[in-house]
Amino acid sequence: MNKKYLIWDFDGTLGYREGRSWAMVLIEVLDRQMPGHSYSADQLAPHLRTGFPWHMPERPHTYIISADQWWAEMTPVFVAAFDALGVGVADPVLARNLARQIRPTYCNPDRWRLFDDTLPVLDELAARGWTHILLSNHVPELAIFMDAVDLSARIAAVFNSAIMGYEKPHPAAFRGVLEIVGDSRPVWMIGDNITADVFGAAAVGIPGVLVRRPDERAERFCADLWQVAALVEDAHGPGDSSRD
Ligand SMILES: [Mg+2]
Incomplete structure (x- = not known):
């Protein structure tokens, strides 16, 4: 038929997703980990306009074969966004730790x-x-x-x-x-x-x-x-x- x-x-x-933007997700992580911080989504947004797979649709990523690998590929993008704002400038491990929390934050089904x-x-x-x-x-x-x-x-x-x-x-x-x-x-x-x-x-x-x-x-x-x-x-x- x-x-x-x-x-x-x-x-x-x-x-x-509530908040609508990736920048808001990074802010959510900062709100939790660095209460009282003064960073804004507007400051982060320009640093998240490239680096995601959908920004490079001409480039297949069939080599990524697991969700863990997908998020691992994204870590440098998140770290760079935090770095660009000077988050963790005094503590090089901080941006990486923050970046690691983006996956569970973004994927919270309640949002x-x-x-x-x-x-x-x-x-x-x-x-x-x-x-x-x-x-x-x-x-x-x-x-x-x-x-x-x-x-x-x-x-x-x-x-x-x-x-x-x-x-x-x-x-x-x-x-x-x-x-x-x-x-x-x-x-x-x-x-x-x-x-x-x-x-x-x-x-x-x-x-x-x-x-x-x-x-x-x-x-x-x-x-x-x-x-x-x-x-x-x-x-x-x-x-x-x-x-x-
Ligand atoms: Mg759409």
Whole structure:
């Protein structure tokens, strides 16, 4: 039977971590370890704009084969961010110890949230016959966060860059999705990153919808997921499989 598929990004699209930014995670660690410190997320942010796997999507990381290894690769990035602010300038071991606490802090399942429209829209679309797939550039622990926010049971398959070794928009990041979707139509990719989600999907033949963060280059933009539901149902309503 021909199925209809929606491929969802996770972060910034369906859910988010409280605080939203990596800089806030580093601040959380500092708050705990150095109460009364005077560093800010704004000071840290510029030092966290490179060095993550998704900042180098052209570079596969299939050599990373465990979550421990994934986080070990990140340690120098966190240490450098602390160093840049002069944290631990008098104590060289401090920045490393702080960096080591970023993983458990970031991965605290209690800090993960879904947007208010996520579950109602996913459930409504599932009732209308859509199958949900998730394709995310993320940390290895994504499945744990999905469980914590009640998302896992609603998603038929999850493709996580940390496990695949390819970051969107690398075409190989879409390989697993394409294997499931095959020739089934309609299919849409929905995400908040025009490059990774929309352009990445377009390059492998999947039309994309940009959500939540407008960009003038987007052919289709929806401010929220209810608009996405309306768009995909309008484009491919019952008895109409001919229109794009
Ligand atoms: Mg995103």
